[in-house]
Amino acid sequence: MPRPPTNRRRSFSAPTIDDVAQAAGVSTATVSRALNSPDQVVPETRNKVMQTVAKLGYAPNFGARAMAAKRTNTIGAIIPTMENAIFARGLQAFQEELGRNQFTLLVASSSYQTKLEDEQIRTLLARGADALLLIGFARSQTAYQMLHARQIPAVVAWSYREDAPVPSVGFDNKSAMRELTDAVFEHGHRRIAIISAPTTDNDRAADRVEAVLQAARAGGLERADIPIIETPYSIDNGARAATDLLHRVKRPTAIICGNDVLAVGALKAAKSFGIKVPQELSITGFDDIELAQIADPPLTTVHVPHREMGRLGAKLLLELLDGQGALPGRELKTRIVFRESLGPAPK
Amino acid sequence: MPRPPTNRRRSFSAPTIDDVAQAAGVSTATVSRALNSPDQVVPETRNKVMQTVAKLGYAPNFGARAMAAKRTNTIGAIIPTMENAIFARGLQAFQEELGRNQFTLLVASSSYQTKLEDEQIRTLLARGADALLLIGFARSQTAYQMLHARQIPAVVAWSYREDAPVPSVGFDNKSAMRELTDAVFEHGHRRIAIISAPTTDNDRAADRVEAVLQAARAGGLERADIPIIETPYSIDNGARAATDLLHRVKRPTAIICGNDVLAVGALKAAKSFGIKVPQELSITGFDDIELAQIADPPLTTVHVPHREMGRLGAKLLLELLDGQGALPGRELKTRIVFRESLGPAPK
DNA sequence: TTTGACAGTGCAAGCGTTTACATTTTATTT
């Protein structure tokens, strides 16, 4: 029992370019052109096509388009986790800038695992990402090779280095943290401790810890004098780490935290032991997220322009895709925000 | 100058299934099977293929696969915004559950705009999403029609209704807020005000406001007695709205906020005017995000199990894809968390 | 009128997979 081969009603599937072409009485090529390069098509035809498109609710199948055109106007981003407000914020700005340029964002998260990131890169490329946004420089050799071999434009955000394998947009975590530590020293603190996010596969965290140690050495302290606790990003972990530190025999007078979330946890712990901040203990953060202002007392921290970074990352990537050769990237300025959590060292 | 047509080196593009087949000395069909249904292939061959795949760093082109197989193991989610911690959190859990089942997540954000959401739905479907996670019930007729016409499984999260057009996993915003409002009344408050997120296209926000008004009526108040300010989600907006309310002639003794972020803003405003919370003013939130515990004083709020919701949403969707007919969805329980921001009404 | 030049449109190849169906190989039974 033969059926007409064309125009068969594939029940329940999206309308195709054929459906549109047929309904509009033109060829698929014309439909495609009306959509992708409107000025190659005479207005009358174009309108007819557009109306049909609207009527049928047609949207080009992405996979098919990617295969035929070899580009997707899609940019992939791999962030460690969505739950960290700083990434969420930067990514939102990133996405907005892409949107303004008719690009779409594809997000994956790596949970701070190098191995997972390799896989995500492959996945995003297989999905047709034209370019990639990555966080920080710490990643496998394979990853860099892959990007290089396939000539995929990539930009690193949240870290900046002049001599980097890929252009970067970010700030110098080291100098920012050194400056903050100097300020802590100027307040007379000599017993300091560090609470940091895990530093493996996280160059931002590592740089910050390193900077504190360097500044401390300049201030005459030994590396061994400074307790360091590494713990994953969360208020409770910050509180636990601080609890540990505050029960040691030589209690620190200042705790320098790798980010605001850990710092807020430390604040919470101090409060629970009745230790007054900043009179008896100073605490600093990093990032300047909203939490930092709300904390009691408000946090002294390093302000990072996350939104700006996302926006610039997008711009840089789009420029790279436009073939504008080797752009160096862009360094952003951070600044210390002094609030009440940092005070003079107690006698 | 003729070149061999096969095995030509398309410079800089990802390895294809042909490359793998050739290198492994088998047909593309075998490679495909080794990857997708390993037990249809004899172990020896399978290993050979797998090794080649690893060596070449091959990942199947997603678009091509979607086109040929008509399913993608991809689920799309459209959330209002990533910047809202509650969605970020729920989505993370959603993603984790999908990952456990070899599914991938595709995220889009609608910025609370119905029109944009329609477009995003089309985009996600064009990109091959097998099913969709949506937030709340408020959306265009078109959207529902589209889902229905194409038989796309969808689940609504963050709201629950028995008689919904699609299964939902969430909680009853109205009864939760009514309960909270009752508690406020029991503390003796009679001059209350509302700060809410914009209620257009946001049934959660609308339900919460409605619930306050209902509870207030039950307590003998007129609708007109209760000032309502709608303002977008941000601490500063919450502060501004509270500032406005606190300068009115009949200053409220309790401000009920649609979410924790607005409530924290209100808290901030009160503090800046030297108004003591809860002695002179009570403030409540909704969601119970971390901010609520950190706030000073800590917020009385409604605890919502965001992670649980994300996880269940994923489960429900996967069940639907498995063809398990009309599942009703799942209602989650919320509970009020009493903290210090709610106190007895001042004389 | 003829001739180009050119704008608008159509034809059909190819993008990288999956999967019926066909074919070959292997194992089992006689």
Added chain:
DNA sequence: AAATAAAATGTAAACGCTTGCACTGTCAAA
């Protein structure tokens, strides 16, 4: 050893789109 069944593999046709090339018609210049 032959016959048969079952398992493994190969062949080739879709899937829905873009785009080089070919074609048709229009208009201006010769």
